[in-house]
Amino acid sequence: MSYIEIRGVTKTFINANKEETQVLKGIDLDIKKGDIYGIIGFSGAGKSTLIRCINGLDKPDSGSIKINGKEVTSLDEKGLMLLREKIGMIFQHFNLLRSKNVYDNIALPLRYKKRSPDAIRDKVDELLRIVGLTEKKKSFPSQLSGGQKQRVAIARSLAAEPAILLSDEATSALDPQTTDSILDLLAVLNQKLGITIILITHQMNVIQRICNKVAIIDDGRIVEKGSTFEVFSHPKQRITKKFLESIFRAPSEKEICELQKENPEDEILHLIFTGNKAKQSVISDVTRSHHVDINILYGSIEYVGDQPIGSLFVTVHGNPFDILSAKKSLQNYSVEIEDLRGDPDDTAAIA
Amino acid sequence: MIQQLLPNVFEYAEDMYKAFGETLIMVLISGSIGLLSGLLLGIILVITADGGLYENKPLHKILETVINIFRSIPFVILVALLVSFTRALVGTSIGIKGAIVPMVVGIVPFISRLIEQALLEVDNGVIEAAKAMGISKSYIVFHILIPEARPGLIRSFVTATISLIGLSAMAGTVGGGGIGSFAVRYGYSRYMNDITFVTVVILILGVNIIQSLGNRVAIKISH
Numbered sequence: 001m002s003y004i005e006i007r008g009v010t011k012t013f014i015n016a017n018k019e020e021t022q023v024l025k026g027i028d029l030d031i032k033k034g035d036i037y038g039i040i041g042f043s044g045a046g047k048s049t050l051i052r053c054i055n056g057l058d059k060p061d062s063g064s065i066k067i068n069g070k071e072v073t074s075l076d077e078k079g080l081m082l083l084r085e086k087i088g089m090i091f092q093h094f095n096l097l098r099s100k101n102v103y104d105n106i107a108l109p110l111r112y113k114k115r116s117p118d119a120i121r122d123k124v125d126e127l128l129r130i131v132g133l134t135e136k137k138k139s140f141p142s143q144l145s146g147g148q149k150q151r152v153a154i155a156r157s158l159a160a161e162p163a164i165l166l167s168d169e170a171t172s173a174l175d176p177q178t179t180d181s182i183l184d185l186l187a188v189l190n191q192k193l194g195i196t197i198i199l200i201t202h203q204m205n206v207i208q209r210i211c212n213k214v215a216i217i218d219d220g221r222i223v224e225k226g227s228t229f230e231v232f233s234h235p236k237q238r239i240t241k242k243f244l245e246s247i248f249r250a251p252s253e254k255e256i257c258e259l260q261k262e263n264p265e266d267e268i269l270h271l272i273f274t275g276n277k278a279k280q281s282v283i284s285d286v287t288r289s290h291h292v293d294i295n296i297l298y299g300s301i302e303y304v305g306d307q308p309i310g311s312l313f314v315t316v317h318g319n320p321f322d323i324l325s326a327k328k329s330l331q332n333y334s335v336e337i338e339d340l341r342g343d344p345d346d347t348a349a350i351a
Numbered sequence: 352m353i354q355q356l357l358p359n360v361f362e363y364a365e366d367m368y369k370a371f372g373e374t375l376i377m378v379l380i381s382g383s384i385g386l387l388s389g390l391l392l393g394i395i396l397v398i399t400a401d402g403g404l405y406e407n408k409p410l411h412k413i414l415e416t417v418i419n420i421f422r423s424i425p426f427v428i429l430v431a432l433l434v435s436f437t438r439a440l441v442g443t444s445i446g447i448k449g450a451i452v453p454m455v456v457g458i459v460p461f462i463s464r465l466i467e468q469a470l471l472e473v474d475n476g477v478i479e480a481a482k483a484m485g486i487s488k489s490y491i492v493f494h495i496l497i498p499e500a501r502p503g504l505i506r507s508f509v510t511a512t513i514s515l516i517g518l519s520a521m522a523g524t525v526g527g528g529g530i531g532s533f534a535v536r537y538g539y540s541r542y543m544n545d546i547t548f549v550t551v552v553i554l555i556l557g558v559n560i561i562q563s564l565g566n567r568v569a570i571k572i573s574h
Contacts, residue, residue, distance in 0.1 A: 084482070099572070157484075
């Protein structure tokens, strides 16, 4: 049994004009203790609603969410309050109290729990050390940068020593460098404190940097899920590939069209190499032994965790038999091959 | 020379001090009662609204309607309308006591709306974050919603106090005493323009002092 078990969760919102929108259309998800589980989707896909269902900020219409075997969708107000103390949450816009300084912001949940002033001071000081903001203790949120604000929010979310941390687009308002430093902090918390992290994002590089699992959500459904490495190296759905384009640079549809017009016989392929193959000279081997010309359009190697994934966009030129055997041999190297050429009629239409 | 320019002011100086004193008392008393009840109603308006912490549509609707009704009655008419109520409540419908009752009734709906606005300015995300921490609703209202709205609340108080000065002058003309009735009695009815003039200058100064003090406090407590 998994630590967090989501089964058949649906949720419909009704707007002011009484129009119904089904935001979640039956979500199943299993999250293990210690996972950093990324949920990625475009805006409006339902990811925010999904994460808010986990701590009961939104209530599913049907389905079940079990945390450590305990059903949370049926909890009453009191039960939810107790549950939420054990689930930290951070937000895109930090949501700090403007009227309180860093120390008092972090102390908020502790004061609510009526901890002794000494205990509060010790805990807040410890949290400030963890997020590296000890010298900003007396500053007000308006005096902090975005990254510092998110660090304060993280410290605050950790005050009640939660077992789970929900991150609702926590890095979406930050610049790339700050994003990386916040993600690294989350990874450290995951390792040192063993906190299970569920994060939603629309940025694939966030998933790549810290998530061990990923689920792609589209129009209220999980369309693909698995280990980050598996999904990155063997993407199945179109939308997954679309997201991966931000990681592996891909030729545009227009580029493909033009290439196809120039040399209709050439094949245009996306090759994905994993493990050691990412670093081997597969391409030159294949070129040599099959008498084909392989022309590289775009190529890169990215790491997921410490595993490399290589991506090459190539055109293959030669007689059809040679191309076929070259592809076979690539497959023998267990290279993932995707044919990028559209249907000739389709391309004619685009052109 | 000043004495020559403003003869009546000097002659009726004592009445003028007294009139200002009366206005001050009227504003202070109706202000304290008005601010407290307005604060309470403003909070209830916000927390019972759609999606509020204690969502309660019927109560919200009733409150809205009552506030709108009272806000649409011009103050001078309200004073007349409330005569029997005022008499029943404080024993008289004239003088300071008689003026305070309609002043409170007149200002509370206005203050409630100002307070409502100030509270609505609090970022909903902060409330969400507090909920996500498992903090109780009542704690959120008193330890998060109100403290976060403080600068806006102070500004509302200032605006309300200044409006009250205006109301006190109107209440004065219908028998309430204070600076309004003083200015009308001498400045207007007896053509003592210097009294009208000095009254206006003092009011301008007073209002500006209140406003800038309020602004300063609001800036000091907003970070």
